[in-house]
Amino acid sequence: MRTILQQIIRGLLLILGVTFVSFLLMVWFGPDQTYTLIGKNATADQIAEVHHQLGYDRPFSQRYLDYLGELFTLDLGTSNSSGEQVSSILKRTLPVSLALMLPGFIIGNLLGVVLGMIAAFRKGTWSDRLITGLSVSGMSISFLIIIIALQVLLSTPYGLNLFPVRGWHVEDLSSYLAYVTVPTLSLIMVTLGYNTRFYRAVFVAESSREHILTARAFGASPATLMWRHVLKNSLVPVTTRILFSIPLVVISGSLLIETYFGIPGIGKVSFDAITSGDQPILKAVVGLTAVSFVLVQIVADFIYRLVDPRIA
Amino acid sequence: MKTLRAPTLLTVNPSYAFEPGPARGRAWSKLRQDKAGLLGLAIVTVFLLLSLSVLFGWLGQDWSVAEGGRWEPASVNHWLGTNMLGQDIFQRAVFSTRTAFEIGLLVSLLSTLLGALLGALAGWYHGKPGRSWVDGSILWLMGVLDSIPFYLFVAAVAYALQGWPWAMHLAMIATFWTTTGRLIRAEVMRIKSREFVLSARAIGLPVPLILFRHVLPNTSHILLVQATIAFVAAIKTEVILSFLGLGVRDSVSWGLMLAESTQEVLAGHFHNFLAASLMLFLLLLGFNLLADALQDAFDPRQASL
Numbered sequence: 001m002r003t004i005l006q007q008i009i010r011g012l013l014l015i016l017g018v019t020f021v022s023f024l025l026m027v028w029f030g031p032d033q034t035y036t037l038i039g040k041n042a043t044a045d046q047i048a049e050v051h052h053q054l055g056y057d058r059p060f061s062q063r064y065l066d067y068l069g070e071l072f073t074l075d076l077g078t079s080n081s082s083g084e085q086v087s088s089i090l091k092r093t094l095p096v097s098l099a100l101m102l103p104g105f106i107i108g109n110l111l112g113v114v115l116g117m118i119a120a121f122r123k124g125t126w127s128d129r130l131i132t133g134l135s136v137s138g139m140s141i142s143f144l145i146i147i148i149a150l151q152v153l154l155s156t157p158y159g160l161n162l163f164p165v166r167g168w169h170v171e172d173l174s175s176y177l178a179y180v181t182v183p184t185l186s187l188i189m190v191t192l193g194y195n196t197r198f199y200r201a202v203f204v205a206e207s208s209r210e211h212i213l214t215a216r217a218f219g220a221s222p223a224t225l226m227w228r229h230v231l232k233n234s235l236v237p238v239t240t241r242i243l244f245s246i247p248l249v250v251i252s253g254s255l256l257i258e259t260y261f262g263i264p265g266i267g268k269v270s271f272d273a274i275t276s277g278d279q280p281i282l283k284a285v286v287g288l289t290a291v292s293f294v295l296v297q298i299v300a301d302f303i304y305r306l307v308d309p310r311i312a
Numbered sequence: 313m314k315t316l317r318a319p320t321l322l323t324v325n326p327s328y329a330f331e332p333g334p335a336r337g338r339a340w341s342k343l344r345q346d347k348a349g350l351l352g353l354a355i356v357t358v359f360l361l362l363s364l365s366v367l368f369g370w371l372g373q374d375w376s377v378a379e380g381g382r383w384e385p386a387s388v389n390h391w392l393g394t395n396m397l398g399q400d401i402f403q404r405a406v407f408s409t410r411t412a413f414e415i416g417l418l419v420s421l422l423s424t425l426l427g428a429l430l431g432a433l434a435g436w437y438h439g440k441p442g443r444s445w446v447d448g449s450i451l452w453l454m455g456v457l458d459s460i461p462f463y464l465f466v467a468a469v470a471y472a473l474q475g476w477p478w479a480m481h482l483a484m485i486a487t488f489w490t491t492t493g494r495l496i497r498a499e500v501m502r503i504k505s506r507e508f509v510l511s512a513r514a515i516g517l518p519v520p521l522i523l524f525r526h527v528l529p530n531t532s533h534i535l536l537v538q539a540t541i542a543f544v545a546a547i548k549t550e551v552i553l554s555f556l557g558l559g560v561r562d563s564v565s566w567g568l569m570l571a572e573s574t575q576e577v578l579a580g581h582f583h584n585f586l587a588a589s590l591m592l593f594l595l596l597l598g599f600n601l602l603a604d605a606l607q608d609a610f611d612p613r614q615a616s617l
Contacts, residue, residue, distance in 0.1 A: 014456060136597070141593055156577075248461065255463050256463075290464075
């Protein structure tokens with residue numbers, strides 16, 4: 001019970017931390033919004049009014065509390081450039097990003113587990129060396145290079161010309177597949193090297209434990225060994241890895257992929273907000289993603305304690 | 313007559329202070345036998361020489377001169393042809409080596425240093441009555457920085473600093489140190505109960521001296537590996553950030569070349585793309601191979617087995 005309480009307190013402190021950092025960067029040190037809103041030739045009264053609206057006349061702590069309030073009530077204000085409610089922008093773009101990123105994220109991890117398992121099981125043989133060698137090469141290729149190369153090879157007349165070059169006009173399953181394939185392949189290729197190596201290391205460590213040796217001595221077949229003993233016992237590091245790669249792969253990946261392919265998801269919206277200095281959108285995206293990631297970590301920790309008595 | 317000096321604990325057995333001495337010799341000989349690692353070292357050395365010759369003004373100085381035609385093919389004057397603006401692609405690709413090393417060295421050195429310092433402090437004060445808040449707050453800081461998605465963090469820093477050219481470097485240093493910090497913290501927690509540290513404390517050495525002279529040198533194998541990994545991460549991140557317009561300014565880098573080439577490849581001009589990709593791939597491959605070999609040699613317990 002005490003550890004659960006500690007866990008909750010730690011989570012709350014983390015949430016305070018991430019919101020404080022994003023508040024500092026976006027609101028406190030962020031550029032003055034006055035003249036973006038009312039133009040260059042404003043009277044002193046207008047300026048004072050806008051300052052009051054934006055809360056510039058309020059003390060630091062009050063403004064931080066305001067920001068916290070905005071995040072928790074999801075009352076995030078309106079975009080500077082389009083005037084649309086930030087919450088409705090997020091509601092519109094989040095499904096697009098999920099539809100775009102999830103297939104690649106899932107397949108990339110599954111393939112990583114399978115390849116990692118093959119390599120770990122045949123440790124030291126040529127297939128292990130081939131898989132680890134390819135992983136290192138994969139880790140050395142930049143995300144941007146993979147995207148450009150796949151686009152040229154699959155979507156232009158210089159290659160196979162099978163898929164649309166860019167954009168997102170999804171109506172049914174076939175158009176979805178047409179637009180999602182190249183981004184998905186890019187995401188798989190960029191994550192596969194890291195995933196495979198990580199999972200291989202986990203499985204190798206797990207299969208050198210004594211109970212595996214005992215099971216092997218009792219004549220368990222390789223398949224049983226891998227599925228029943230190694231994979232099951234590696235679930236905690238594997239899940240942790242998947243959870244912790246969400247911010248890096250899904251969120252950062254969507255920023256790059258959506259910007260590159262011109263897909264109207266959260267990443268594209270954030271990128272446009274960065275280039276146009278649209279503060280309400282930026283502070284909402286940064287604050288919300290950080291908070292939700294902390295929440296995911298807390299939930300994951302609870303689940304671990306339930307599933308694996310060794311952790312509690 | 314010589315005065316007799318009472319032997320202190322440290323002089324009785326000097327090997328306490330430099331405990332991994334013979335192990336380190338074995339590590340170097342292991343490294344010398346690692347063919348992939350040597351290949352990596354050779355690649356990195358070639359690129360380092362290339363970047364030094366740019367620094368000394370022998371190569372790649374005309375990277376911004378636009379006197380060629382648009383998209384000229386490879387010729388004697390322009391070894392790899394020219395880009396959209398008529399700039400020489402070979403010159404730009406070579407000059408970018410310097411940019412890559414500047415970013416990589418700066419970010420990897422400073423983030424490793426920061427990680428070493430904060431990690432050592434956290435590990436040292438872990439579980440010390442009355443001082444464990446030091447450990448707690450450093451852990452909290454790591455947790456906070458790890459929870460903010462990286463590119464959004466960079467974007468936020470770039471947004472807050474509006475056009476300051478070091479925003480990218482600052483953001484990378486501020487986030488990359490946490491991995492090193494966690495590893496060093498764990499290692500220091502292990503080391504601090506060893507005899508040579510206990511004896512250093514017993515003779516009353518001040519804490520900073522113990523940390524810098526006796527504890528941190530014994531984590532150098534982790535620092536070396538982490539610095540190479542941070543170098544790779546910094547260069548890879550630069551590419552993405554430069555493409556997003558948050559990275560290198562008023563200079564040229566492989567990231568900027570790739571960003572240019574996104575327009576060019578759709579028109580069927582691949583020189584810029586191929587030149588930048590190949591250089592980038594080779595350097596990253598070299599560093600990855602080197603990092604693996606270093607890990608295998610110096611820190612086999614952590615290595616990917």
